[in-house]
Each structure stands twice: as C-alpha cells, then as structure tokens.
Amino acid sequence: MTVLQDAQRTDPTPPVRKRRRRATALSGSDRIVLLVMVGVPTLLHLALVWIPTLSSVVLSFSSWDGIGDLSTIKFVGFQNYVDIFTAYPRFWPAVQHNLIWLAFLLVLPTSFGLLLAVLLDRKLKFTRIYQSILYLPVVLALAMVGFIWQLMYEPNLGLVNNLLGIEHTNPIDWLGNSDINIYAVLIAAGWKHTGYVMLLYLAGLKSFDPSLKEAAALDGANGWQTFWRVTFPVLKPINVIVLVITVIEGLRAFDIVYAINRGRNGLELVSVLITDNIIGESSRIGWGSALAVILLVISLGFIITYLVQVFRREDRT
Structure with a gap:
C-alpha cells in the first residue's frame, strides 16, 4: 500500500487523462502520412490553379507572343483591356x-x-x-x-x-x-x-x-x-x-x-x-x-x- 500511495503522490496525472494523451498523440509515421495527404494536394492546387491564375493576371498587363523568352515581355498597363472593350x-x-x-x-x-x-x-x-x-x-x-x-x-x-x-x-x-x-x-x-x-x-x-x-x-x-x-x-x-x-x-x-x-x-x-x-x-x-x-x-x-x-x-x- 505504501508503494502505491507513493506512486500516486509522484504522478498526479489521472490514469484516464494519460490514456487520452497516448490516444491523441501522433506517431512519426502518422505525421508523415498526414503531411503527405495534406501537402501534396495543396502543392498541386497551387501549381495547377493559383500560380497559373496569378500569372494570367500579371500577363494581362503585358504584350507577349509566347515564343520569346521572358525578357521579351513588354508591360503595357491597361492597354489590353482598353483594346478589348473598344477595338x-x-x-x-x-x-x-x-x-x-x-x-x-x-x-x-x-x-x-x-x-x-x-x-x-x-x-x-x-x-x-x-x-x-x-x-x-x-x-x-x-x-x-x-x-x-x-x-x-x-x-x-x-x-x-x-x-x-x-x-x-x-x-x-x-x-x-x-x-x-x-x-x-x-x-x-x-x-x-x-x-x-x-x-x-x-x-x-x-x-x-x-x-x-x-x-x-x-x-x-x-x-x-x-x-x-x-x-x-x-x-x-x-x-x-x-x-x-x-x-x-x-x-x-x-x-x-x-x-x-x-x-x-x-x-x-x-x-x-x-x-x-x-x-x-x-x-x-x-x-x-x-x-x-x-x-x-x-x-x-x-x-x-x-x-x-x-x-x-x-x-x-
């Protein structure tokens, strides 16, 4: 009884709470799986949706035939929009x-x-x-x-x-x-x-x-x-x-x-x-x-x- 009482004094955390902590804790392999499941779709979404979208917004203010390198891009401001609406x-x-x-x-x-x-x-x-x-x-x-x-x-x-x-x-x-x-x-x-x-x-x-x-x-x-x-x-x-x-x-x-x-x-x-x-x-x-x-x-x-x-x-x- 003395040993049990000493253990309870030195570890005030209730056994139920300790079990909950062990249940909610993620192991290293679980973290890797979670990172892959969340990270890969996020990277694909950024690469296939947001980066092309933002690139289109930037290129909409430019004049470029798509053949030359990026140094041939000429920024023209809102001229493309004006020409589209008027000409x-x-x-x-x-x-x-x-x-x-x-x-x-x-x-x-x-x-x-x-x-x-x-x-x-x-x-x-x-x-x-x-x-x-x-x-x-x-x-x-x-x-x-x-x-x-x-x-x-x-x-x-x-x-x-x-x-x-x-x-x-x-x-x-x-x-x-x-x-x-x-x-x-x-x-x-x-x-x-x-x-x-x-x-x-x-x-x-x-x-x-x-x-x-x-x-x-x-x-x-x-x-x-x-x-x-x-x-x-x-x-x-x-x-x-x-x-x-x-x-x-x-x-x-x-x-x-x-x-x-x-x-x-x-x-x-x-x-x-x-x-x-x-x-x-x-x-x-x-x-x-x-x-x-x-x-x-x-x-x-x-x-x-x-x-x-x-x-x-x-x-x-």
Missing part, C-alpha cells in the same frame, strides 16, 4: 452569346429540372429508373454531347429534321446557320444541365420536413400554394447553389461549341476567344490573359455571393 470586334458578340447562354440555362433547363424533381419526389413507379435515365447526360463530357447532337442535327440524316419531316424537302442546317445555331446548341447544353439541376433539387426535397406540408394542408392550402409558399422557400439554399452552378456553366461553356465548329460562325464565346488568343494562330498571350481575367472577375462575383450566403446561414444556425 476587338469579336468580344461583344461573344459576351452577348454568353449572356444568352446564361439566360437560357436559368430559365428553361433549371425550371424543367425543378419540375422533374417535384414529379420524381412523389415516389412514382420506376422512379430510380427515371432518375438514372435523366441523369445519364450529366456524366457525359460536353464535347461528347456536342458530337451526339451533331448527328441529331445533321440536315439530311439527322433525327431532328426526320421528325419534322423536312429531311429531303427543305432541310434546316441547324448548326451551319449562324442565326439559329446558338439556340440549337443551347438545347443540347440544356439537355445535360437539366439532369444536374434535377438531382440537386431532388436531394433538397428528400430532406424536406413532411410535417410542413401537412400543416399547410390543414390550413387549407392546395398543392400549388403549398409548393410556392412552403416548399420553395425552404429550398432557398438549393436555389443559391443552382444559381451559382448555372452561372458558372454559362460563363465557362467551351467544349460543345469548340467540338462543333471551333466556336465560330455564330457560336463565339468568351472562353473560345481566350483559347484563340493564347494558343491560336495569332498568339497574343496578353490579350488572352486579359480575357481570362475578365471572365474570372465575373465568375468571382457570383462565387463570393454564394460564399456570403453560406456563411450567413452558418452564423444563423
């Missing part, structure tokens, strides 16, 4: 096409995706099969979507003209006509976007508290009133996510138009102009970087808005 005839049509792209995705595919989510949330028969079919276009790359719809829009053998019965009499060149090809491509992009929006809204509806609908029914609200006054306001976080994703999709659209006709003849977009100026025949790194910065600033406006909404929601909870 680049392809810029404003590309901005207009991006705005049309964005408005279309916000109105039609988003609304249709919400409608499909509401219908599938009613636990219809074969709901999972419908979800899989409607979500299938989302897993396809936009370049693949463009190739599929090229076949469908083919004037003589395409599905669209055959369904309209005009494949031989007066076939419509959906992708060759610069007056209508942007809208034809938007239908293809909306086909992919609808499934993604549907999945987001369906996830929000699955987490919806059914008692709210029951309370609205007891108050005499019909299905339409219940949706707009109860369900839709509760989906506000999903609405913000859908808005941000749709804006980003509308601004960064590139693959599908480049796969169809390299983004020309009515399909010009800002992302195509960036590619043409950086890796095109007339390599103008400064102009391409300035265009990329303009697109980045517009995108950041919506992303920052989304983050502010998220942080406010966390503060309220």
Whole structure:
C-alpha cells in the first residue's frame, strides 16, 4: 500500500487523462502520412490553379507572343483591356452569346429540372429508373454531347429534321446557320444541365420536413400554394447553389461549341476567344490573359455571393 500511495503522490496525472494523451498523440509515421495527404494536394492546387491564375493576371498587363523568352515581355498597363472593350470586334458578340447562354440555362433547363424533381419526389413507379435515365447526360463530357447532337442535327440524316419531316424537302442546317445555331446548341447544353439541376433539387426535397406540408394542408392550402409558399422557400439554399452552378456553366461553356465548329460562325464565346488568343494562330498571350481575367472577375462575383450566403446561414444556425 505504501508503494502505491507513493506512486500516486509522484504522478498526479489521472490514469484516464494519460490514456487520452497516448490516444491523441501522433506517431512519426502518422505525421508523415498526414503531411503527405495534406501537402501534396495543396502543392498541386497551387501549381495547377493559383500560380497559373496569378500569372494570367500579371500577363494581362503585358504584350507577349509566347515564343520569346521572358525578357521579351513588354508591360503595357491597361492597354489590353482598353483594346478589348473598344477595338476587338469579336468580344461583344461573344459576351452577348454568353449572356444568352446564361439566360437560357436559368430559365428553361433549371425550371424543367425543378419540375422533374417535384414529379420524381412523389415516389412514382420506376422512379430510380427515371432518375438514372435523366441523369445519364450529366456524366457525359460536353464535347461528347456536342458530337451526339451533331448527328441529331445533321440536315439530311439527322433525327431532328426526320421528325419534322423536312429531311429531303427543305432541310434546316441547324448548326451551319449562324442565326439559329446558338439556340440549337443551347438545347443540347440544356439537355445535360437539366439532369444536374434535377438531382440537386431532388436531394433538397428528400430532406424536406413532411410535417410542413401537412400543416399547410390543414390550413387549407392546395398543392400549388403549398409548393410556392412552403416548399420553395425552404429550398432557398438549393436555389443559391443552382444559381451559382448555372452561372458558372454559362460563363465557362467551351467544349460543345469548340467540338462543333471551333466556336465560330455564330457560336463565339468568351472562353473560345481566350483559347484563340493564347494558343491560336495569332498568339497574343496578353490579350488572352486579359480575357481570362475578365471572365474570372465575373465568375468571382457570383462565387463570393454564394460564399456570403453560406456563411450567413452558418452564423444563423
């Protein structure tokens, strides 16, 4: 007993606390694994995202053809931005096409995706099969979507003209006509976007508290009133996510138009102009970087808005 009492006097740390310290302490190998798991993705993110982004910002104030060494870079201040806004005839049509792209995705595919989510949330028969079919276009790359719809829009053998019965009499060149090809491509992009929006809204509806609908029914609200006054306001976080994703999709659209006709003849977009100026025949790194910065600033406006909404929601909870 004397030995046990002496040990307790010399070591005042309770046995439970000592075990907790041993459990929380990291060994040398654990620290190495943790460092690798955190450090490697961080380095890759810096190398592949932030360093090129900051380099583009710096190069946007310069004139450089990308061929000579770095000593040939000539800084021109804001001249690239002034020339793009005032003396680049392809810029404003590309901005207009991006705005049309964005408005279309916000109105039609988003609304249709919400409608499909509401219908599938009613636990219809074969709901999972419908979800899989409607979500299938989302897993396809936009370049693949463009190739599929090229076949469908083919004037003589395409599905669209055959369904309209005009494949031989007066076939419509959906992708060759610069007056209508942007809208034809938007239908293809909306086909992919609808499934993604549907999945987001369906996830929000699955987490919806059914008692709210029951309370609205007891108050005499019909299905339409219940949706707009109860369900839709509760989906506000999903609405913000859908808005941000749709804006980003509308601004960064590139693959599908480049796969169809390299983004020309009515399909010009800002992302195509960036590619043409950086890796095109007339390599103008400064102009391409300035265009990329303009697109980045517009995108950041919506992303920052989304983050502010998220942080406010966390503060309220």
